[in-house]
Amino acid sequence: MTDLRDWSRHSPYSDPGRHAVLLDDVPTDIPGLSAVARNVIVHYRGSGLELPASTRNDIHSRWLAVMLEIDQERHRKPLAEPRDPTDRVQGCCRDHTLFCVGVLRQHGIPARSLVGFAGYLRPGYNHDHVIVQTYDRETQRWVRFDPEIAEPTETLPTPHDIPAGADASFRTAAEVWQGCRAGSLDPHLFGTGPGSDFAGMWFIHNYVLMQLAHRYADELLLWDGWGAVSLPGGPPDSTLALIDDIADLLIAVESAASPADESRLDALLLQRYGDDERLHPGMSVTQYSPYGDRPLTVPIARGPGHGNSHAAPASGAPDGVSL
Template identity: 50%
Template structure:
């Protein structure tokens, strides 16, 4: 059984290694830590569409220590010192969540990543990672990529500029902006016929309204199944074990790697 104490200990992925002092130098409040993640990391598709081939390796950094190493070779400054978007480490939602999990565990705050589907991002894209952290007697969720208020530091250029909910304490339950993979799978299993359409990641030009869907990146029952299995890996004390944005799922008689 995983305990709260387990979730205060670093995994090999969340361990900042020789860059621990950089995380320790950040302000302790969650908003500042999330802002620092947006300052250090930019989404490789949404914010860095012209990323040169020489920098593609950044997306595969996977370990927090490796992400911070790339950042420090380029900047050599505190993690809250402003970086231009084009100079941030290329990553994705998984890396933002890992950054915040690492910073919270560095402060002995129980934290873990959670994979699922966000219903407040660009239409046609739902797959997302958030942070779960223990505070005031319960697990709470935060989405580091979303800005908590207009004008918040280092707002991601693709995110909702001012979300109609607290991005540092996400609502849960029916109609919540984030749905865990397990919740999505149960919904589909229980006959929610619109579930697949809501959880698709469409290729460029795909149209979720016409039914002509190209599941090039992520979608369908395979996507939910992969996310559900990934959720089991990401929520434990060794969260971050899934390598980069690769999710493994097993279909009938075969296995496959899918890019989310």
């Protein structure tokens, strides 16, 4: 079986740095943890609030250590103590998830992020989304939860234990890609919102790559570009077979029938991720912007040993990272 210790060690992204003591005091039960995540981070476009333009660049804080630094500069108090919503760190589902993953790993609990599409946020549409997977040692299974959903809803009655499967209310990017390629799903119903240009096959294609990266501790921003990531108008024919293959492997490892199968498939997928330069970020990524700002080339350190053995090809925070 995949060594669960791999998922309970920090990646460069989830490492809290000098603010580790703050995470020690955060509860690890799913409702309590999710509440603290929402207290620290406010969704930059989904909150319904008019947030300060002066803090909008919070959304590019790719490292948990930087998010915590921003929070403490503004509040200087434990993470569970209430913050005014407009003074919280601006972020998105990826950031709520990274916060929860960081807390769980800080407590030695296996956790990782899962990239896909949620059908429970808007009727008739499937929004791009990132949720948490944590391993429940008592039931010996990976539990999925959405830290942004505080209470059960009609469309998501179990936000703290979300069902898995291609027909579930949350589908992984790989499941959506496979369904669209087979013609059973409409790709125009998957993206950032109805009528958005950030939807369809090119977007789903990129989210398969994002799902792969997040599984192996490269918990990248949702607007990062690297390798085989496609621009609008794609995806190119040259990468269709590659994404088909990766999607099949991601689905297979998530639904493995036995620990032995999971371990074998995980080793195969991790090797593919590390060996193929189209799949993993290199020394830099292209950071795009949901605000339409010009793309930036952002250098990232790369290399093994950043505290997570699954992160051999993973990127790390640049030396001297600062706000």
